Amino acid sequence: KAGVTQTPRYLIKTRGQQVTLSCSPISGHRSVSWYQQTPGQGLQFLFEYFSETQRNKGNFPGRFSGRQFSNSRSEMNVSTLELGDSALYLCASSDERQGNVYGYTFGSGTRLTVV
Amino acid sequence: AQSVTQLGSHVSVSEGALVLLRCNYSSSVPPYLFWYVQYPNQGLQLLLKYTSAATLVKGINGFEAEFKKSETSFHLTKPSAHMSDAAEYFCAVSRSGGNKLTFGTGTQLKVEL
Numbered sequence: 001k002a003g004v005t006q007t008p009r010y011l012i013k014t015r016g017q018q019v020t021l022s023c024s025p026i027s028g029h030r031s032v033s034w035y036q037q038t039p040g041q042g043l044q045f046l047f048e049y050f051s052e053t054q055r056n057k058g059n060f061p062g063r064f065s066g067r068q069f070s071n072s073r074s075e076m077n078v079s080t081l082e083l084g085d086s087a088l089y090l091c092a093s094s095d096e097r098q099g100n101v102y103g104y105t106f107g108s109g110t111r112l113t114v115v
Numbered sequence: 116a117q118s119v120t121q122l123g124s125h126v127s128v129s130e131g132a133l134v135l136l137r138c139n140y141s142s143s144v145p146p147y148l149f150w151y152v153q154y155p156n157q158g159l160q161l162l163l164k165y166t167s168a169a170t171l172v173k174g175i176n177g178f179e180a181e182f183k184k185s186e187t188s189f190h191l192t193k194p195s196a197h198m199s200d201a202a203e204y205f206c207a208v209s210r211s212g213g214n215k216l217t218f219g220t221g222t223q224l225k226v227e228l
Binding site: 033045055092104107108 | 149151156157158159160161164205207214215216217218219220221
Protein backbone atom coordinates (compact mmCIF):
# COMPACT_ATOMS: atom_id res chain seq x y z
CA LYS A 1 0.00 0.00 0.00
CA ALA A 2 1.53 3.28 -1.07
CA GLY A 3 2.04 5.89 1.63
CA VAL A 4 1.10 9.54 1.67
CA THR A 5 2.74 11.28 -1.27
CA GLN A 6 3.59 14.94 -1.21
CA THR A 7 4.87 16.87 -4.19
CA PRO A 8 7.13 18.61 -4.75
CA ARG A 9 9.67 17.68 -2.08
CA TYR A 10 11.52 20.96 -2.32
CA LEU A 11 10.44 24.35 -3.57
CA ILE A 12 12.07 27.77 -3.71
CA LYS A 13 9.85 30.79 -4.26
CA THR A 14 10.24 34.54 -4.18
CA ARG A 15 8.41 36.84 -1.79
CA GLY A 16 5.06 37.89 -3.18
CA GLN A 17 4.61 34.79 -5.32
CA GLN A 18 2.07 32.09 -4.68
CA VAL A 19 2.60 28.36 -4.33
CA THR A 20 0.52 25.20 -4.53
CA LEU A 21 1.47 22.02 -2.72
CA SER A 22 -0.06 18.63 -3.41
CA CYS A 23 -0.88 15.66 -1.22
CA SER A 24 -2.11 12.23 -2.28
CA PRO A 25 -3.41 10.29 0.73
CA ILE A 26 -3.24 6.55 1.26
CA SER A 27 -5.76 4.81 -0.94
CA GLY A 28 -9.11 4.71 0.84
CA HIS A 29 -8.28 7.49 3.28
CA ARG A 30 -10.76 10.33 3.08
CA SER A 31 -9.39 12.67 5.73
CA VAL A 32 -6.43 14.88 4.88
CA SER A 33 -4.80 17.34 7.27
CA TRP A 34 -2.04 19.87 6.72
CA TYR A 35 0.59 21.05 9.19
CA GLN A 36 3.33 23.64 9.08
CA GLN A 37 6.62 22.91 10.82
CA THR A 38 9.11 25.67 11.61
CA PRO A 39 12.00 25.83 14.09
CA GLY A 40 10.38 28.73 15.91
CA GLN A 41 6.72 27.69 16.06
CA GLY A 42 7.04 23.92 15.85
CA LEU A 43 4.24 21.88 14.35
CA GLN A 44 1.05 23.83 13.77
CA PHE A 45 -2.25 22.65 12.37
CA LEU A 46 -3.36 24.39 9.19
CA PHE A 47 -6.62 22.69 8.16
CA GLU A 48 -8.35 19.38 7.67
CA TYR A 49 -10.54 18.13 4.86
CA PHE A 50 -12.94 15.23 4.81
CA SER A 51 -14.95 14.26 1.75
CA GLU A 52 -14.08 17.54 0.00
CA THR A 53 -15.26 19.67 2.96
CA GLN A 54 -13.06 21.67 5.28
CA ARG A 55 -13.88 20.49 8.80
CA ASN A 56 -11.24 22.23 10.89
CA LYS A 57 -9.07 25.26 10.39
CA GLY A 58 -6.07 26.44 12.34
CA ASN A 59 -5.08 29.97 13.22
CA PHE A 60 -3.46 31.03 9.97
CA PRO A 61 -4.15 34.07 7.77
CA GLY A 62 -6.42 33.83 4.78
CA ARG A 63 -3.39 33.61 2.48
CA PHE A 64 -3.36 29.95 3.39
CA SER A 65 -6.08 27.94 1.71
CA GLY A 66 -6.73 24.40 0.67
CA ARG A 67 -9.10 22.11 -1.09
CA GLN A 68 -9.81 18.45 -1.53
CA PHE A 69 -10.86 16.68 -4.67
CA SER A 70 -13.33 13.84 -5.14
CA ASN A 71 -10.45 11.32 -5.19
CA SER A 72 -9.36 12.65 -1.77
CA ARG A 73 -6.21 14.26 -3.12
CA SER A 74 -5.64 17.62 -1.52
CA GLU A 75 -3.85 20.81 -2.38
CA MET A 76 -2.87 23.74 -0.26
CA ASN A 77 -2.15 27.18 -1.61
CA VAL A 78 -0.24 30.05 -0.10
CA SER A 79 -0.61 33.41 -1.79
CA THR A 80 1.59 36.49 -1.45
CA LEU A 81 4.43 34.54 0.09
CA GLU A 82 6.36 36.01 2.99
CA LEU A 83 9.78 35.03 4.28
CA GLY A 84 8.12 33.61 7.39
CA ASP A 85 6.25 31.07 5.29
CA SER A 86 9.47 29.14 4.82
CA ALA A 87 8.75 25.82 6.46
CA LEU A 88 8.24 22.11 6.07
CA TYR A 89 4.61 21.51 5.13
CA LEU A 90 3.33 18.11 6.15
CA CYS A 91 0.24 16.32 5.01
CA ALA A 92 -1.43 13.54 7.01
CA SER A 93 -4.21 11.17 6.07
CA SER A 94 -6.50 8.88 8.02
CA ASP A 95 -9.12 6.38 6.99
CA GLU A 96 -12.04 7.27 9.20
CA ARG A 97 -13.88 10.32 10.37
CA GLN A 98 -11.95 9.97 13.58
CA GLY A 99 -8.30 9.67 12.86
CA ASN A 100 -7.80 9.57 16.63
CA VAL A 101 -8.67 5.90 16.76
CA TYR A 102 -6.83 4.72 13.71
CA GLY A 103 -3.94 7.13 13.69
CA TYR A 104 -2.64 9.55 11.12
CA THR A 105 -0.06 8.73 8.46
CA PHE A 106 2.21 11.56 7.43
CA GLY A 107 3.94 12.22 4.16
CA SER A 108 7.60 13.23 3.87
CA GLY A 109 6.64 16.86 3.48
CA THR A 110 7.36 19.72 1.11
CA ARG A 111 10.23 21.98 2.10
CA LEU A 112 9.31 25.51 1.03
CA THR A 113 11.95 28.20 1.04
CA VAL A 114 10.89 31.79 0.40
CA VAL A 115 13.66 34.16 -0.68
CA ALA B 116 -8.17 23.78 24.97
CA GLN B 117 -5.77 20.90 24.79
CA SER B 118 -2.02 21.04 25.00
CA VAL B 119 1.00 18.88 25.65
CA THR B 120 4.25 19.76 27.34
CA GLN B 121 7.42 17.88 26.59
CA LEU B 122 10.03 18.28 29.30
CA GLY B 123 13.55 18.47 27.94
CA SER B 124 14.18 19.64 24.41
CA HIS B 125 17.32 17.50 24.29
CA VAL B 126 17.93 14.12 25.90
CA SER B 127 21.16 12.18 25.65
CA VAL B 128 21.54 8.51 26.58
CA SER B 129 24.17 5.84 26.12
CA GLU B 130 23.52 2.96 23.78
CA GLY B 131 21.84 0.20 25.77
CA ALA B 132 20.51 2.57 28.43
CA LEU B 133 16.89 3.28 29.27
CA VAL B 134 15.15 5.92 27.17
CA LEU B 135 12.60 8.11 28.96
CA LEU B 136 10.94 10.99 27.14
CA ARG B 137 8.42 12.97 29.13
CA CYS B 138 5.04 14.24 28.03
CA ASN B 139 2.32 15.85 30.12
CA TYR B 140 -1.05 16.74 28.68
CA SER B 141 -3.77 19.17 29.48
CA SER B 142 -7.24 18.31 28.35
CA SER B 143 -10.71 18.97 29.65
CA VAL B 144 -12.00 15.76 28.13
CA PRO B 145 -10.49 12.28 27.82
CA PRO B 146 -7.72 12.73 25.33
CA TYR B 147 -6.29 10.72 22.51
CA LEU B 148 -2.51 10.75 22.80
CA PHE B 149 0.18 9.97 20.30
CA TRP B 150 3.93 9.71 20.04
CA TYR B 151 5.58 10.39 16.70
CA VAL B 152 9.21 10.18 15.61
CA GLN B 153 10.86 12.32 12.96
CA TYR B 154 14.16 11.50 11.30
CA PRO B 155 16.07 14.25 9.50
CA ASN B 156 14.40 15.48 6.32
CA GLN B 157 11.49 13.13 6.76
CA GLY B 158 7.89 13.27 7.85
CA LEU B 159 6.43 11.98 11.10
CA GLN B 160 6.13 8.28 11.85
CA LEU B 161 3.57 7.06 14.36
CA LEU B 162 5.20 5.17 17.23
CA LEU B 163 2.11 4.48 19.31
CA LYS B 164 -1.26 5.87 20.34
CA TYR B 165 -3.48 5.85 23.39
CA THR B 166 -7.18 5.56 22.69
CA SER B 167 -8.44 4.50 26.16
CA ALA B 168 -8.36 0.77 25.42
CA ALA B 169 -5.36 0.11 27.69
CA THR B 170 -3.20 2.37 29.82
CA LEU B 171 0.06 0.68 28.79
CA VAL B 172 0.54 1.03 25.08
CA LYS B 173 3.16 -0.84 23.10
CA GLY B 174 4.41 0.63 19.88
CA ILE B 175 6.91 -0.04 17.17
CA ASN B 176 10.68 -0.40 17.58
CA GLY B 177 10.38 -1.51 21.21
CA PHE B 178 8.83 1.72 22.49
CA GLU B 179 5.97 1.86 24.95
CA ALA B 180 4.09 4.52 26.88
CA GLU B 181 1.89 4.50 29.95
CA PHE B 182 -1.15 6.73 30.31
CA LYS B 183 -1.41 8.02 33.88
CA LYS B 184 -4.52 10.07 34.39
CA SER B 185 -3.62 11.05 37.96
CA GLU B 186 -0.36 12.54 36.73
CA THR B 187 -1.72 13.69 33.33
CA SER B 188 1.30 12.06 31.79
CA PHE B 189 2.08 9.88 28.80
CA HIS B 190 5.81 9.28 29.00
CA LEU B 191 7.60 7.30 26.28
CA THR B 192 10.10 4.62 27.27
CA LYS B 193 12.38 2.05 25.70
CA PRO B 194 14.41 -0.35 27.84
CA SER B 195 17.55 -0.29 25.72
CA ALA B 196 18.51 2.54 23.37
CA HIS B 197 19.95 1.85 19.96
CA MET B 198 21.91 4.21 17.77
CA SER B 199 19.08 4.13 15.24
CA ASP B 200 16.74 5.68 17.85
CA ALA B 201 18.47 9.04 17.49
CA ALA B 202 15.74 11.34 16.15
CA GLU B 203 13.23 13.94 17.27
CA TYR B 204 10.19 12.72 19.16
CA PHE B 205 6.87 14.50 19.38
CA CYS B 206 3.99 13.96 21.75
CA ALA B 207 0.57 14.99 20.44
CA VAL B 208 -2.98 15.20 21.72
CA SER B 209 -6.33 15.15 20.00
CA ARG B 210 -9.88 15.23 21.25
CA SER B 211 -12.72 12.87 20.57
CA GLY B 212 -14.52 13.74 17.37
CA GLY B 213 -11.74 15.88 16.04
CA ASN B 214 -8.99 15.28 13.56
CA LYS B 215 -6.64 18.00 14.73
CA LEU B 216 -3.38 17.13 16.43
CA THR B 217 -1.78 19.52 18.88
CA PHE B 218 1.93 18.79 19.16
CA GLY B 219 4.46 19.34 21.86
CA THR B 220 7.69 21.17 21.08
CA GLY B 221 9.60 17.95 20.55
CA THR B 222 12.53 16.21 22.22
CA GLN B 223 15.73 15.56 20.33
CA LEU B 224 17.14 12.19 21.41
CA LYS B 225 20.86 11.63 21.08
CA VAL B 226 22.30 8.15 21.54
CA GLU B 227 25.98 7.91 22.36
CA LEU B 228 28.34 4.98 22.21
